[in-house]
Amino acid sequence: MKTAQKISFLLIFLPLIFSLQVFAQKDFQKRLQTKLIMAKDGDVIEIEEGNFQLTASLSLDDKKNITIKGKGMDKTILSFKGQTEGAEGIKVTNAQNITIEGLTVQDSKGDGIKTQNVNGITFREVKTEWTGKPNKKNGGYGLYPVQCTNVLIDKCVAIGASDAGIYVGQSKDIVVKNSKAYHNVAGIEIENSINADVFENEAYHNTGGLLVFDLPDLIQKKGGNVRVFRNKIHDNNLPNFAPKGNIVAKVPDGTGILILATNNVEVFENDIINNKSVGTGIISYFMTENPIKDEAYYPYPTGIYIHDNVYQRANVRPTGKGRFGQMFRFKLKFGKDVPHIFYDGIVDPKTKNENGEIALESRICIKNNQNQTFANLDAANNFKNISKDITPYNCELKQLKANK
Secondary structure, eight states, X not given: OOHHHHHHHHHHHHHHHHHHHHHHHHHHXXXXXXXXXXXXXXXXXXXXXXXXXXXXXXXXXXXXXXXEEOSOTTTEEEEOTTOOEEEEEEEEEEEEEEEEEEEEEEOOXXXXXXXXXXXXXXXXXXXXXXXXXOOTTSXXXXXXXXXXXXXXXXXXXXXXXXXXXXXXXXXXXXXXXSOEEESSSEEEEEESOEXXXXXXXXXXXXXXXXXXXXXXXXXXXXXXXEEEESOEEEOOOOOOOOOTTOGGGGSOSSEEEEEXXXXXXXXXXXXXXXXXXXXXXXXXXXXXXXXXXXXXXOOOOEEEEXXXXXXXXXXXXXXXXXXXXXXXXXXXXXXXXXXXXXXXXXXXXXXXXXXXXXXXXXXXXXXXXXXXXXXXXXXXGTTTTOBXXXXXXXXXXXXXXXXX
């Protein structure tokens, strides 16, 4: 075939090929959404191998015992880069015993996979990711179960979320294990949730590796009974790229673990390494400087037990950015010699007896950590009497029970 003929051939048939591809992608989305709508109890909805471009959210509502199964995390890719309808990539609501496994959700306009009011939700070998550099326009959450019960996240990966890569909020009976989170603002976050085991995960190159928060103005008011153990939480020094006004926009880059206003949290046998600002922080909600309008909200951390972890950090300065950066620079003045464990020192007066002693179940206990260094920031008194004496916190709490 002569060159002119080849060019003529391409000019005629390339638009046709492109049109067929567009049709095939739209047909794929329609077929998959129809399967989700028509699914009966016990169905397994299989998604073939390929990279599929979708323009609208996929939804599953009011179903029981359904499995959505791809051919593998890097084999079945659902890309929402051109999304024009909906916010989430996949949304599951008002359901029971749902499993999502073996697929990737990419570049959704909002959250990657959101599940709400689901009793029994399993994510297994699922990846959520926003491609390209970290960007405040990325969706807020990767894996996002909220108001769920019996949550299992296993062997998953979360990349690029502008809030939290793996987030469990206002939920009960949770296991997050064997997963990785990187290039997010928060790698893994447990928020206002009860009975959670977070173990054998790796959180790295986030702004903050792992957060355990209780926040006001939410339906489920008080979380607790959270165990964080045998995780590798390292090199979480990514500049914070959360949108302004978001609570995680206040997290300083260089944070390993941050516990905010939560009760009964046990952190043990973790490797907490090369997080330049805060290895482990234990703070009240007052440190956010946000007003509290929720009368039912409890803003203090109590019953926190930090033990048998390994701490290491390079001899570098902490972050100089944001309100926490200003605090490090002008109030704390640690220079490069930053303690691994911070406590803001703000105590609920109701937890003290007539002698000023804090009830054991409400205490902060720190023990047997390798290379442990500590500072009580005395934040209630404008950081006037910062103390590095760990002796008052050399105590033991009853270890929490495993979440089965």
